Amino acid sequence: MENKTVWRKITLGDAWGVDKLVAALGKNRHMIDPAAEQIMRTPEFNTGHIASEIALTKVVLKELGLEDGVGYADIFAAAGKAGLKLCPPELGPRLRLAYDQPYEETLVVAMVPIKDEDQLASVFTVHHWDWGQGLGACCCGISDKEDDWHADSEWIFRLSGRWRSKSSPYH
Structure with missing residues (x-):
């Protein structure tokens, strides 16, 4: 794969908690799938307390040879x-707020999956379909063997940037 360019930069942190994110999404008339809000309200989901910018790239899985x-x-x-x-x-909810997405696009956020209330690992999706622009959650299956992703699916990865959070494993 050739060197990826920066697709977008997003600022995270700045003491945004879950309630503020949910309120901002609602104010902007972004739909929040119930599963997305469930994983936002888990202990594994956290927001940074210091604003920092991260650089993102958009990748089609077949570009990675998959x-x-x-x-x-x-x-x-x-x-x-x-x-x-x-x-x-x-990044999932922050990208949803910052990105005026073209119709019929779904982006998968490359992140460590978070278990929902049914104990199924999920990741965020940012999508724009007939019902509008929304934040979703995509179930990863019970095990890695069940994921079954398509090679033409588009994913968002981080190129650079650090953020600080008391419990973040991503530093």
Whole structure:
């Protein structure tokens, strides 16, 4: 894969908590899928307390040499070899707020999956379909063997940037 360029920069942190994010999404008339709000309200989801900017890139999985039916372990391994980094969970709702998305686009946020109330690991999606622009959550299956991602799906990875959060494993 050739060197990826910066697709967009997003500022995270700045003491935005879950309630402020949910309120901002509602104020901007962005739909929040129930599963997305569920994972936002877990202890694994956190927001930074100091504003910092991260650089993002948009990647189609086949650009990483991946084929249809690929799972998370393979996606993350291929991304790591290409110098791409996982995003903090806060990126999902912050990207939804900042991105005026074209119709019929769905982007998957490359992040460590967070378990929903049914204990199914999920990641955020940012999408624009007939019902409007929204923040969703995509179930990753019970195990990495069940992911079954399409090679033409578009993912958002982090190129650079650090953020600080008391419990963030992503520094």
